[in-house]
Amino acid sequence: MKEELVFQMMDTHAGGDVSRIVTGGIDLLPGATVREQMHYLRDDADGLRKLLLDEPYGIPEMSVDLLVPPSDPEAAVGYIIMEVMGYPIYSGSNTICTATAVLELGLVEKREGRQRFTLESPAGLVHIEALVENGVVEAITCEGLPSYIDTYRSSIHVPDLGDVTYSVAYSGGFYALVEAAELGFDLTRDEERDLADCAHRIVEAIQAERGFSHYTLGDVGPLPFLHFMGPVEQVADDFYRSRSATYVHPGVICRSTTGTGTSARLALMNHEGLIKPGDRLETVSLRETGFIGEFTGTRREGTHQVVENTITGKSYVLSRAEVVVNCEDPMVECAGLHHILTSGHHAGE
Structure with a gap:
């Protein structure tokens, strides 16, 4: 049988x-x-x-x-x-x-x-x-993991790309954060394959050069993720919007902007003094879907300023x-x- x-x-x-x-x-x-x-x-x-x-x-x-x-x-x-x-x-x-x-x-x-x-x-x-x-679940708001900036505006030479400026945040995993425009991207859907290829090269270069350690978890393995950041548009006094794309694996750009990618972006904006508690950021994907991250506060963890946040989205x-x-x-x-x-x-x- x-x-x-x-x-x-x-x-x-x-x-x-x-x-x-x-x-x-x-x-x-x-x-x-x-x-x-x-x-x-x-x-x-x-x-x-x-x-x-x-x-x-x-x-x-x-x-x-x-x-x-x-x-x-x-x-x-x-x-x-x-x-x-x-x-x-x-x-x-x-x-x-x-x-x-x-x-x-x-x-x-x-x-x-x-x-x-x-x-x-x-x-x-x-x-x-x-x-x-x-009777319809219209929105779910969940806590993002406490996020912080590990590295701010470092530079690395990437074969075929040249020198790339990146920051690194932890938000549930370590993320390289790069400005999409600096790499020639507008963050449109037709760029998806090129975004994945570009991100893979940058991530491989960072992995070969250095590792990262979380302040309580210790070594969590090589940096796996990269978040492309589009320009920030201020929609209201406490509301911002930015196109985004998140790379998670060779050949794979997430269809959403990802919650952890959004949390990483909030940590960077706080580090740069661009947002205050209560401000929200909507990240918009290549497919025009979005998550809303809210910056709810900060606390000190050793040498790190840790950003507390929530993520809101809808599931079908x-x-x-x-x-x-x-x-x-x-x-x-x-x-x-x-x-x-x-x-x-x-x-x-």
Whole structure:
């Protein structure tokens, strides 16, 4: 008899970034916290991430979020983020999508107006405010991770590009921040492939030259991300807008501007004295979608001025599906799945 593995999933998107929310069919994972469960998936059960981001089920531009039980009683649900580059401890777009899915699934009761609840990410507790109108989740506001500037306006020589000026922020991962115009870009959709190629060259050059260390997390690996910044337009006294594009992996520019990219940009604007608490920045993607980051305050962490912020966006449900994995399919690798899929969800045996 052929062997099939079955689990449940809800596809969503925020700003164009598709997040695949795995809602059922996965065994309880070892680990006392969501962070420890993430480590188990990363180190011992990476098959789920690979399955849903590789052919024939997915593409690298997608993300995966696995719902898990929280370890903190304050949280309604835990979630583990999986992307093509691995397991980030936090993501704004994935959090917006997960919070929406949690409401749509009834794991948190959906109520009209504004409501608050808490999720547990690998980075810790995340406080959510949802706006529901006529039964529709119109907006999710989530906390961005505390962000800070590690490096301000350094220069590096990049083959075929010349000398490139960049800053580095931490906002859930280390980001190189570059002015798009200085590299000849207007941040339009037809530039997407060239943006990815350019970003890859810059990131490779930075990785070869230096590493980065977080003030509490220590070494979190090579700098992975780059955020292209367009000119800042002041729309109102406390509201700004800027075109943006975020590179996350060779060949991959996020369809949204990303929540962590927006948080990084807020940290840079604060460092340059361009914003004050209560100011908001809307980052606009190549696809004309946007997230709104709000600068809520600062605090000192050693030598760093850390920016506190929130990210607001809207997620849309694309599909609810039962995913059937046929282990006889030569394009499918089941070895990393057997030990995490609930035994009651095996079929065809």
